[in-house]
Amino acid sequence: LHASEHVLRRRATGRKLFHSVGGPTDAGRQGRGKSFIDFAAVRRQFRLHLCVEGAWPGVGGYMQLSEIQAMARKALEEAAAAGTEAELEAVRARYLGRKGRIPALLRELGKAPPELRPQAGRELNRLKAELAELIRQRTAELRRKGEEQRFFDYTLPGDWRGLGTRHPVNRVIVEVVAIFRRLGFAVAEGPDVETEYHNFDALNTPADHPSRDIQDTFYLPGGGLLRTHTSPVQIRYMETHRPPVRVVAPGRCYRRDTPDATHSTNFHQVEGLYVDGRVSLSDLKSDLAFFARELMGAGVRVRFRPHFFPFTEPSVEVDFSCHVCGGRGCRLCKQSGWIEIAGAGMVHPKVLSAVGYDTGKYTGYAFGMGIERIAMILYGVDDIRLFYENDRRFLQQFGW
């Protein structure tokens, strides 16, 4: 009865059988820690069951009910006291085995006085079941105890295939883009293979500008070139969108630089562009100040230095106060307290005209920053070539 009920209950609730082991020992087990047999309760139960007047012939004579009672107590105590599986087995054989005492008594039940027979049979069967259950539980307990006593080395390495790692350059790109998206920027992208028009002409770069040199720019047979910056995305985006325009454009750029610790034939930039009715240098500085704090930390400040780019006027270079020393001067910032991060400025009216924007109506700012450079600053990497070497020992330092 108990067993089937428990199984049903288990199916219904999904709980472990362990919790619903019932029978006479159940109540006693509740609230106890390690040993779940409450011997006092066991005895109480059997006293009740066996507290019947009379006797019937046992093996080699009549056995008093009180004797059965004593045997039951003894059997249960022996089972409870057994310290090894072998001892338990001996108890089982003595009472429950084919030649054991309980089967023997049951065989002799027919000799008992008829009025006692049903009750004695019930009680003996109950004792048999209870003892079997106790031995089963005790066996499991002893086995578990044995296992728990075995030494376990919890210092072994965990065994689950771990996460991989992200490339530091892409980490920085995603982070930079995420910060500007919080400022309401959309993401724009453009091709790596560009036209001379988009890369230079439309960006107000004179025909004889040194950057157009065959020495500095990779040219392709069809007349195209590998973009030298992400700025052509500005042009492409404005050609297809009307103001207001507020985009960041991450991407790969190419320059014909002989590779060394700070030069690479390809590298990455993130470009920013904001064109609207009354965009000012003050807006540029404010947005970059937000960016600086988000990227490098709350105390980081921004300053502008005048500079020259053909496609912006005024043009500035943007420095962040050094996040390592807080601007006091250290090795990273070469004792200056400042780190050069980006080039920026107000979009040159000729650039706005090139895409058909009314320069009387619209002004805008633009900025561009080198991602490898930022990654080198953030992670203290001193050779740009490490980003393209793919040595696991390098890659695994940047995590997920």
Place this chain on the structure above:
Amino acid sequence: MRIPLSWLKEFVDVEAPAGEIAERLTFSGTEVEDIEVVGGGAEQVVVAQVTAVEPLPDDPRLRVCEVEAGGERRLRVVCGAPDVRVGGKYFLVKAGGRLPTGRRIGAEKFGGVESEGMLCAEDELGLSDDHSGLLEVEGDWAPGTPLERVMPPEPVLKVEVTPNRGDCLSVLGIAREVSALYGVPVRLPPADPLAEEEPPVTEYVRVEIEDPGDCPRYTARVLLGLQPGPSPFWMRRRLRLCGLRPISNMVDVTNYVLLECGHPLHAFDLDRLEGGEIRVRRARGGEKIVTIDGVERELDAEVLVIADGRGPVAVAGIMGGQATEIGPETRRVLLESAGFDPVRIRRGTKRLRLASESSYRFERHVDVARVEWASRRAAYLAQRVCGVKAARGVMDVYPRPARPRVVSCRGERVRQLTGIEADDGEIAAVFRALGMQVTREGQELRVTVPTHRADVTAEVDLVEEFARIYGLDRIPTHPPAVPMVGEEASRFDGLERLRRALVGLGLQEAMNYSLVSAELLDELDPDPASRRVRLKNPLSAEQEVLRTSLLPQMVESLALNASRQAAAAALFEIGKVFRGAAEGAVAEEEHVAVGLWGPVGRGVFEQRRPVTPEEAFLRVKGVVEGLLRAMGIREWKVASVDSPVFRRGMGVEISVGEERAGVMGILRPDAAEKRRLAPPPALAELRAEILLRGAESPAAYEPPPQYPGVRRDISFIVAESVKHEDVVRVIENAGPPELARVEVFDIFYSERLGRGKKSMAYSLEYRSRERTLTDEEVNEWLRAAAEALRKELGAVIREGPETA
């Protein structure tokens, strides 16, 4: 460019220390990269006057000198210089002292005589590399005066000038910036009076300009009575401080004016110019010139030259010719000061691959209006330094004199673009400080821009002038205003999802260059070479072609890790590949590559078991399938493909719908062996576009099943060539709609099964959405599956319906 501070201060009265000037210059657009202090660090170097000279008996090349050096007694110094003379004043470093170069001088014995110091030549003082004789101290300095008082340590600003500011490429140019920043006037160096004599210059020379577009102005002066020799110490020192080598007095004067005013000049030996004739013209094909660096150069019509009656005597604005240069015999000089078209000079430098201090400035604009003044300044200096007199007047060919430009500027526009609330008066004051004239006309300022500022042509240029002088640090900031919400970026975000999925699968992201060698593609890219895009001007053979596949570099990256003792590597890369399309166009496509090498994806205690190619293949396939599922793609197909990249029989093509999605397989054994990649790695390359398309489709909801499923195992022996795909197809075709899953769980080969046979074991799950299934019907279905396997694949059932 190097600007000695003392020279700068000749033109502006600024008391500020070098550091402060440097900072203000930097923050107004002229970056001062460094301040080098030249000549500091000397110890016990003093002025000494020689009172007696005697030859050293043991060594006739040396002399023993007695010098007065300000101490209680005279010092005895051994000296090797041939020009040492009694009464001469030189710098003496006393024994135990230290030269500005850092060299220490001890007491040394020469021929038995102990020298108590050393008399110095210029090189020993770190002034130049001249060791030909002692440096004479000029001026009335008393013996014993320390070097630092005679020649104070000189701060030199190292300035980086942006390409638009050609006007800043001189001491005077920087002085103009300092003047604007500090509000003090600029003082021009003297150019008058000039001692002139008859006859006029026109008697000596004729000048003709072929095309004023190439040369808007040419001036010539004639200087007479040159005594070639070294220029004075102060001039040589300044040239040195600026990084130029002194040559001779006349040449030094032209270089001095170049550094001082930014006007490149050239001095010809007038007597070596044929026919007293100067023609500014394009070179003709086949013409040659030997420039003063001794190199013979072939000229063509791209190159502008100065020619005499015979042919080219100088490459205009770039370098003079050897035949007409100033030499020791030169007595009469033709001094050229001119303006040339920046583009023409630039073409010339590119054509000849020759650049100079002169061409550097001409390329960035030289103020044509001041050309004649610069010539006068040089003549004035030559008069003092070389003892010359000038022929009267100047030859000045200037067909279209430049007029100062007037640019209008709205104060409102300045305020709007900068965000600085400055009134018109403050704005005008900034312009005036820059040497501009400002008048007001209604709402506009009319600004007359001085001729040296060729870069200021429009209102925005004036906005920049205002902002940089007024101070960019005075631009206010405000809390970020977010004027609009950015739209979604499906491609960017999709690639990031892809990246995260791959990282989640345990792979490490790699990154390779877009440019590769043709050789590598030849070896590991199945695409025909004709579709590759080759650079017109590659930097090296390693990077001459745009990559057409990510796999070749992936293999190289795995090999690099193998060569660095890694036991395994699991890498991926997301990047563009490029293919030539019609009419020179280039198609760009984003790809994803996966490379697995060694025991990857295994438990800690399974690392040493050898990796079979089969395992490696299934690993990469597992990654690919995981990625496809992660990106929301539920169905795909694989088909064997013949590819030079993969081992035969272990390369497949993956397709989604009707489209080719990519390839995967085991690297060809010889390519792996060559790179010591054992066992061969497993590779995959997919088109990101296909993956991103999957991501866009929403996942449809399906309620979890309510009724329990029933599982049955079936195992059977089939021919080795029977594919899993075939088994699944047969079981599915034979199965009822209740067949929910078919999973393989074991495959083995054994002698017992027979040659060319294998055993496969599958777990089948049946489930209904409407009811609990009975054992009887499930057994019936399983029998049908077994029958179909027998019939269609010749399977011999080992365990299944009969044994269940």
